[in-house]
Amino acid sequence: MSSAVDSRQALLEAAEQLYAARGLEGVSMRDIAAAAGHRNNSAVQYHFGSREGLLRAIFRFRMRTINEVRRAYLDNVVGAGREGDVRALVEAEIRPLTEFLAETPDGSYYARFLARVSPSVDFTLPELSEVQGAGREIVQRLIGALGHLPRRVALTRIDLMFNMIISALALVEQRRAEGRPQLSSLDDTVDHLIDMAVGALLADRTGAS
Template sequence: MTRATHAREKILNAAERLFAERGFEVSLREIAGAAGQRNNSAVQYHFGDKTGLVDALYEFRMTPLNVRRREMIAELRAAGREGDLPALVEAFLGPLSEHVLTHRGESWYLRFTSRYVLSGGYRSWPFSSDHYPGMTELVPLLFARLPGLTEERLRAMFLHMLVVLADLEQRYADPGFDDAAAAAAAADLRTTCLAVLTAGGPE
C-alpha cells in the first residue's frame, strides 16, 4: 500500500465513524485530525469536498459488496433459481450482513449509511447504478418474482434491513454480545425481510 493510499483509507475510516456518530455537519478539518493527518487540507487534497468524500466512501465499501452480490446472483442464474425468493432476499442482504459479522463492530459502514439515508442524502431510488450495480441487477428479479411488489414495500424492506444491521453493528460494543448472538440476529433479519416483502399477499 502506498503512502497516499494509506492516507486515503485512514481518512475514509475516520469520516465513516464521525459521520455515523455525529452526522454530516462534521468539518473536513475534524475528519483530517481524526485520521491523524497533520495537514488540515488533507481531505480536500484527496477528495475535493464533502460530496466527493461521501462518494469515495461508498465506492470504498460498495466495490467488494457488489462483487459478492453479483457472484451470488450469477450462482442463482446458473442454477436456474432466479425465482427462489429466499435466495433473492439472501442476495439482497447477505453481503451487508457478512460485512457486519466479519468486521465485528470495527466498521461503521452500516451506521454511516443508516444516518445518511435518514438524513435525506440518499435520493436515488431504487438504487443508483454508480454505487449499486449489484442491486440494479437484483431488484428486477424481485419485481419479477413478486408481481404485486411496490417500490414502497421494497423501500420498507431496505430500511428495515439497514436499521437492523446498523443496530447489530453497534451492539458489538456490548461485551455480552458475541458472535453467536450476532449470527442469530442476522438469521432473524432474513426471516423478517422475507416477511416484509410477502405480507398481505401470496409468495
C-alpha cells in the same frame, strides 16, 4: 503502498467511523483530518475535493466489494433457476453486507454509516451507480418475483425493507460496539431478518397503494 494512498485510506476510514457515530451534521472536515492524524485541515479537500466527494469515495470503497459478492450470489441464484425465489434474492442482497459485518467484529462502522448517511446521498450519480449493478438487478428480479403486487407497491416494500434491514444491522453494530446485551447473536439476527424480510415482502396487502 504509497504514502498518498495510505493517507487517502486513513481519511476514508476516519470519516466512515465519525459519520457512523455522529451523522453528517455532527462532523467537520477538521474533525476528520484530525482523526486521520493530519495537522493540515485541508487534507479532505486535497484528496476528495469536497464533503460530497468524500462521501462518494466511502460508498465506492465499500460498495465495490459488496457489489462483487452480491454478483456472485446472484449468479448462483440465476444458475440454479431460482430467480423467482424471494428468499434467495433477499439473501443475495443482505448476506454480502452481513458477512462484511461478521468479518469485522471489533470495529465495523459501515452499517451505521449506511443508516445515517444514505438518506442524504443521491445514488443515481454515475460514479455510485457503477458499483450498484448487482443490487439493482436484485431489485428488478424481486419486482418480478412479486408479480402478484402492483409494481409501485412492490417497489415501496423493497425500499422500506432494505432500509429497515440496514437500520436493524446498524443497531446490532451499535449494541456490539457499546458492549450492550443483544437478544440474539449476529448470525441468528441475520437469519431472523431474512425470514422477516421474506414475510414482509410477501405479506397480505390491505389498502396501501
